[in-house]
Amino acid sequence: MYAYDEFDRAFLAERVAEFRDQVGRRLSGALSEDEFKPLRLMNGVYLQLHAYMLRIAIPYGTLNAAQLRRMAHVARVYDRGYGHFTTRQNIQFNWIKLEELPEAMAALAEVGVHGIQTSGNCIRNVTTDQWAAATPEECDDPRIWAEILRQYSTLHPEFTYLPRKFKIAVTAAGHDRAAIKVHDVGLRLHRNAAGELGFEVLVGGGLGRTPFVGKSIRDFLPARELLSYIEAIMRVYNQYGRRDNIYKARIKILVHEIGAEEFSKAVEAEWAAIRDGALHLTDEAIAEIRDRFIYPAFETRTDQPAELVDALADPRFATWHRNSVHTHKVPGYSIVTISLKPVGAPPGDATADQMDIIADLAERYGSSEIRVGHEQNLCLPHVAQKDLPALWAALDAAGLATPNVNLVNDIIACPGLDYCALANARAIPVAQEIAKRFADLDRARGVGRLHINISGCINACGHHHVGHIGILGVEKNGQEFYQITLGGRADEHAQLGTLLGPAVSYEQVPGLVEDVVDTYMELRAGPHELFIDTVARLGVEPFKERVYAAH
Amino acid sequence: MAAPQQQKLKVNGPVAVTANRLTDGAVVWRTKAGGWSVELADAAVVTTADDALALLAEAGQRDLDAVGPYVAPVIVDADGALAPGNLRERIRVAGPTFELPH
Numbered sequence A: 001m002y003a004y005d006e007f008d009r010a011f012l013a014e015r016v017a018e019f020r021d022q023v024g025r026r027l028s029g030a031l032s033e034d035e036f037k038p039l040r041l042m043n044g045v046y047l048q049l050h051a052y053m054l055r056i057a058i059p060y061g062t063l064n065a066a067q068l069r070r071m072a073h074v075a076r077v078y079d080r081g082y083g084h085f086t087t088r089q090n091i092q093f094n095w096i097k098l099e100e101l102p103e104a105m106a107a108l109a110e111v112g113v114h115g116i117q118t119s120g121n122c123i124r125n126v127t128t129d130q131w132a133a134a135t136p137e138e139c140d141d142p143r144i145w146a147e148i149l150r151q152y153s154t155l156h157p158e159f160t161y162l163p164r165k166f167k168i169a170v171t172a173a174g175h176d177r178a179a180i181k182v183h184d185v186g187l188r189l190h191r192n193a194a195g196e197l198g199f200e201v202l203v204g205g206g207l208g209r210t211p212f213v214g215k216s217i218r219d220f221l222p223a224r225e226l227l228s229y230i231e232a233i234m235r236v237y238n239q240y241g242r243r244d245n246i247y248k249a250r251i252k253i254l255v256h257e258i259g260a261e262e263f264s265k266a267v268e269a270e271w272a273a274i275r276d277g278a279l280h281l282t283d284e285a286i287a288e289i290r291d292r293f294i295y296p297a298f299e300t301r302t303d304q305p306a307e308l309v310d311a312l313a314d315p316r317f318a319t320w321h322r323n324s325v326h327t328h329k330v331p332g333y334s335i336v337t338i339s340l341k342p343v344g345a346p347p348g349d350a351t352a353d354q355m356d357i358i359a360d361l362a363e364r365y366g367s368s369e370i371r372v373g374h375e376q377n378l379c380l381p382h383v384a385q386k387d388l389p390a391l392w393a394a395l396d397a398a399g400l401a402t403p404n405v406n407l408v409n410d411i412i413a414c415p416g417l418d419y420c421a422l423a424n425a426r427a428i429p430v431a432q433e434i435a436k437r438f439a440d441l442d443r444a445r446g447v448g449r450l451h452i453n454i455s456g457c458i459n460a461c462g463h464h465h466v467g468h469i470g471i472l473g474v475e476k477n478g479q480e481f482y483q484i485t486l487g488g489r490a491d492e493h494a495q496l497g498t499l500l501g502p503a504v505s506y507e508q509v510p511g512l513v514e515d516v517v518d519t520y521m522e523l524r525a526g527p528h529e530l531f532i533d534t535v536a537r538l539g540v541e542p543f544k545e546r547v548y549a550a551h
Numbered sequence B: 001m002a003a004p005q006q007q008k009l010k011v012n013g014p015v016a017v018t019a020n021r022l023t024d025g026a027v028v029w030r031t032k033a034g035g036w037s038v039e040l041a042d043a044a045v046v047t048t049a050d051d052a053l054a055l056l057a058e059a060g061q062r063d064l065d066a067v068g069p070y071v072a073p074v075i076v077d078a079d080g081a082l083a084p085g086n087l088r089e090r091i092r093v094a095g096p097t098f099e100l101p102h
């Protein structure tokens, strides 16, 4: 956990007071909607189809039990009893009243959470690996660097009005769980031959209307140079980025137009001028931030304690354990993923009661820490293995132990036309219907790892381009249609999916997905060839032939 | 996808003007009396682009009750009862198409 200081608290209280005043002036008519809209957006308040929505940042996906409980409180008192965890390590409340927003925000600010930088053309919530500081794969805690970036970018005057929004993601593990290649800037922390920490820097990734995989512009940036280098990138972007056309304003367009090499040269030139200036990170500054992260006092334990071994005799527990429990860097501990994808439920939603239960369980078994991942699931990063059986029993009783993590019904879906004012088509009910087709989890397990991503429009909030199966809602003559892509992936081998064929209707989607999966089951080289690898080996053609012949 | 407010106006059938209530975002419909109602049944219905634009202009004069007004299709059945004219408007009126978590 990160301990916020007094400055952060005072600042948040001030921001809430300011917003309360703005809402008051809006309601009295002193502010027009045109004047008020940018102000509410700066605080994470959107207007959706049938209500206001409040988006709350969860910096680098880390929450403590008190914060999650407060979110449950907000869901219960100011919303309809649930919240929606998103692909950007945010939570959204879908039914908040403008009149009550200042109260809700004040309640959240008391525990240090807010909606600042969740909207607008600023540097957004920096995202990272939800297994940070728990996975044995990483070379450092990536949140240290995300926090350094957060402090630098929060209200940086020059960066509040960028040409467009700007998203940064950091990973410190070999396996990328933060999708860094589809962010404006992706940072991969690693060690060089001399053992020094540094970043590989990628720029120009992103989804939306014009998707790109980020390009590497530097293999190794010494970690202490992070801020001056990011500043150089921002300056080049601010200087050359297009403000004339909203669809061309993202850094990915600039990088694409001038090429990664030219872009890199411009950044290096800019950087040479500022690298030894005020942004150079001293050891003391880094240590100070490092010290503010509080880690659990891990006890000396061994893997596979008797409590766990005994419980594994129960097939239901064993199935969950195989699916949702992952290796921790400390012997005797595990990382636990909590699926927010019970079959047939809206992906990523959690009720207030479930949030309270998870907060209690985190306190009891998980050092009071909860993480949010971009797959719209939650995670308890530090659980003693001896506690796994009791944790499972409690999760199971609350409907939070569906053993489908990374399976075909662990679907990522945006709110789509059921909530979003920009949507062409629904996404959530499509996800629900597909999930139900694979309700037999033995079948889903037989299929193995398969990521389905659904977006209700080209903005790609559901990351459809990088789904193993990607589903994009489009509109044709006032009807919902869906384009299907295969072979996308968001990890260290990120690539965009390939279009399977003509768009199909709402009713056809679940059957088509089933046909794609059945085709894979027939064509795969064996149970160990994942869906994504079969598509890579054979291309989309064999799928296309089979699927469209059937429809 | 652009929201209807950003799209070119096409009128080929009955339409009404709709918006979100300022205080809570609830869906409201412009009434004949020049106010707003949460009931679609109270909506003023017009059938030409000129009338729709006039209704919209009038609705936009004051932004204190409702925000983001735009022209939306409606269906008028044989008895004159009103229904939303497309899926988007059906969802605005009836809420999400699946059971909300509870």
Ligand code: HEM
Residues within 6 Å of the ligand: A046, A048, A053, A085, A086, A087, A088, A092, A164, A182, A205, A206, A207, A208, A209, A250, A413, A414, A415, A419, A420, A421, A422, A459, A460, A461, A462, A463
């Ligand atoms: C009503 C709610 C929402 C609105 C109005 C909205 C709006 C947008 C818009 C306009 C973009 C495109 C910006 C661009 O390409 O420059 C976008 C991108 C994005 N949104 Fe949303 N969004 C909403 C909800 C969500 C939710 C619930 C999620 C997560 C589940 C999400 C995740 C994202 C992501 C990840 C992108 C980035 C695509 C990229 O930049 O590469 N959004 N959103």
Ligand code: SF4
Residues within 6 Å of the ligand: A414, A415, A416, A417, A420, A421, A422, A423, A424, A455, A456, A457, A458, A459, A460, A461, A462
């Ligand atoms: S992808 Fe489109 S429909 Fe889905 S949340 Fe984003 S803007 Fe809305």
